[in-house]
Amino acid sequence: MPEKTDNPLRSRVTLVEVEDTIVERISNQSAPRLEVTVLESVEHLLTASSLGTLECEVVVLGKALTDPVRVAQHVQKLDKNIQIIILSTVERSEDYFRQIEFSPFLGDAVSLIAADKLEELKSIIGRAVKRAHRRCSYSREAKVAGVNGKSGHANRDAIHYLGNVLDNAPIGMLTLDSNGRIQTLNKRGAEILNVRERDVLDTSFPGFFMPVDRIRLDRVMTEKDEYVGHFRIGQHGEDARFVEISATDYVSRSGQPGNMVILHDVTDRVAAEQARVSAAAALQASEDRFLELAEVLPMIPWEAKAATQRFTFIGGNAGELTGYAKKDWYKVDFWSKLLHPDDREKAIRTRQNNARRLQNFDHEYRIITADGETKWMHDIVNVVRDNHAKAKKLRGFMIDVTEKYSKNAADTDPD
Numbered sequence: 291m292p293e294k295t296d297n298p299l300r301s302r303v304t305l306v307e308v309e310d311t312i313v314e315r316i317s318n319q320s321a322p323r324l325e326v327t328v329l330e331s332v333e334h335l336l337t338a339s340s341l342g343t344l345e346c347e348v349v350v351l352g353k354a355l356t357d358p359v360r361v362a363q364h365v366q367k368l369d370k371n372i373q374i375i376i377l378s379t380v381e382r383s384e385d386y387f388r389q390i391e392f393s394p395f396l397g398d399a400v401s402l403i404a405a406d407k408l409e410e411l412k413s414i415i416g417r418a419v420k421r422a423h424r425r426c427s428y429s430r431e432a433k434v435a436g437v438n439g440k441s442g443h444a445n446r447d448a449i450h451y452l453g454n455v456l457d458n459a460p461i462g463m464l465t466l467d468s469n470g471r472i473q474t475l476n477k478r479g480a481e482i483l484n485v486r487e488r489d490v491l492d493t494s495f496p497g498f499f500m501p502v503d504r505i506r507l508d509r510v511m512t513e514k515d516e517y518v519g520h521f522r523i524g525q526h527g528e529d530a531r532f533v534e535i536s537a538t539d540y541v542s543r544s545g546q547p548g549n550m551v552i553l554h555d556v557t558d559r560v561a562a563e564q565a566r567v568s569a570a571a572a573l574q575a576s577e578d579r580f581l582e583l584a585e586v587l588p589m590i591p592w593e594a595k596a597a598t599q600r601f602t603f604i605g606g607n608a609g610e611l612t613g614y615a616k617k618d619w620y621k622v623d624f625w626s627k628l629l630h631p632d633d634r635e636k637a638i639r640t641r642q643n644n645a646r647r648l649q650n651f652d653h654e655y656r657i658i659t660a661d662g663e664t665k666w667m668h669d670i671v672n673v674v675r676d677n678h679a680k681a682k683k684l685r686g687f688m689i690d691v692t693e694k695y696s697k698n699a700a701d702t703d704p705d
Contacts, residue, residue, distance in 0.1 A: 301347055301419045302327065306335045306361075308352035308377065312408065316350075319412045324419070332361055339368050348418045350375045353405070359389040362400050373418035374400045375411075389536075391461075391554075462533070462553030465540055470495050470511065470549075473542065482533060482553050483523065495551070498523050511537050511549055520560055532560040588690040592619075596645045596673070596681035599625055599638070611690055613660025630656035630664060641671070645681040648673050654691065665692045 302325045305313055317326050327346065329335050332355055338344040349365060349372055351358040362374045378386050383404040390400050401414050456463055462479030464472055471492050480487050483498055496504050503521045520532040533553045540550040590611060593603040604619040618624060629637050633655040644651040652670045659665060671686035 302345060303348040303350060303415055304329060304344065304346040305350045306332055306352060307354045308350055316411065336364060339365050344369065346372065348373045348375060348415055351377065353377045353379055359386060366399055375414060375418060376400060376402050378402060378404050380404045380406055464495065464551045465548060466495050466551060467546060467548045473548065479553055482531065482555050507535070510535055520556060531555060531557045590688040592688065593683055593685045596684050599641065601625065612657065628657045630658055641684065645673055645684060648675055648681055665690060666695045667691065
């Protein structure tokens, strides 16, 4: 493509399959010196990029694209100076972030903006334009150095610097030959594999993985699948580690094809997830045992919406204790109608006030059963909050304490 300039009077951004409202926003908010070009399809972008006619500093990929990271890789492969901005839905932003993070040499050239952060788009485009201009400036300086006979020294310095960066990267990076044998790896890669570099060169990379994982690993290496999952290194026990893997085609200095592999250690994340699953299973088992016990005791486990007091769950023995079928409990205002008229106002006020304060509580009140009998209930209530610190649900247990009140009445009866 024609060489870009650092001229601040001319900067160019190309929008690909971007929504009309966002195009209008960019056009209205951009500086006068920023030229905006709109492409209706990604095919037009890929064609222009391949022909070298894509004249811009920044490419913005719209939310409609199904695989924007792969498009970004294609553009970057043909022109390293172009900066790319990917617009994403909130739901897909994390997935795209991981793909960018694991794509070799792509992360620095790509910015990701979720739908809820569009107000930042103007400033991000501005920064991307400046980065693109700097890269073009560096390219011209390198060419000038080459013309003056200084390119050899500059190249050696650049190679040395890049080697240090890759060797100290926080993720594992390996290169493999066409047979899957390790040719190079950085420090983090050696740590993840728990080996020394000199001991592992020219050994089989799949050999580090459990046999059950090697079929999936082969698909990642040969088909470049974007696999969201974990591969286990080593046997069960303290030394076993879990990694996420991405791979891309690679050609060595000698021209031999192979793969570049990125290893991301997710052992801690897997351990945390396993602990969460175990805790959830233990909690569920505990709840199941408690509910089984609650079914045979004179109590009614329940759950209701905090705002309306309408029941969303009721224990199976509610009918036995009150005479009302379970389906009746799910009707609007059933609880307030169940209350004794003399206790109704106080009981409702107690629930509402404590729910508003997000305060767990207990109280006692009378109810009228289906056959007209009066029963005393001791209600123990837990207030469940939502993400905005507002009362979302109430959970509790109504315990029949009528016998206690009957005994107290008998003890105070003078006869």
